[in-house]
Amino acid sequence: MIALVDYGMGNLRSVEKALEKVGFNVLRTSDPSDLDKAKAIVVPGVGAFGDAIHNLEKLGLKDKIIKHIEDGKPYFGICLGLQILFEYGYEFGSHEGLGVIKGSVVRFDDRLNIKIPHMGWNQIWKKKDSKMFKDIEDGSY
Template structure:
């Protein structure tokens, strides 16, 4: 069973429907006891970093997430669910994350340009991924595939070996990671049509 954490923030139903579309049962839960014993765990997220961390803490999910990851069971973070894995974020101050992946969450610069044209922040819409290492999520996904993004912040891992894909938007940034049983994407697989569904299927088959 795939378990999706309901901590009050995130596109929970769309992620659940994505898994169901590729043939996997997925439950949405706000019970940290269910999270701790999940076979496969998904942490989606939208909104502000600090608010999400507060909700995870107040819901009793922090220890449950660390327990799940430490036992080697598959974990998938989506969008803010990727950023929350890191040590800290500079969003509206400096805020501590889950600390599972060393590194920081940084904001795109407001003055980014390409060919003299100012780039908008947030980075919103379709963009390509360049595969840096063969994450299990990417099995059968072509290099240069287009996926859907909505974000103003990006992750900056201390260890470049955790970077699974990069994407260009005024700069080259890490758009997904893979470290042992922990996988996470800055883009939204559930909004990325066939490529995204294939990624969710790969996670379900782990």
């Protein structure tokens, strides 16, 4: 079972349907005990870094996610779900993250004059085989 973490932020329905489409058994949950039984955890996210960490702590999910990762089990973070793995985030203040990845999530320098977020089509190049990408060929969009 894959635990799709519901912490009040994220595009849960679309992620849940995508995972089911490729054959995964998905449990949408905000119950910390469900994470103990999960083979993998998926954390989507839309919103602010600090709010995400606050919600995870309030629901008792933060330490469970860290333990899951420390135990070597798969974790897939989408957008904010990836950002919170870092030690700190500086969106709307300074916030401590999960601390799994050394470093900080910082704002891009406005002087770089780059369009963020990047929205567009990109080619996929697989590094290794996985169930999720089994029907997608290298170079696909």
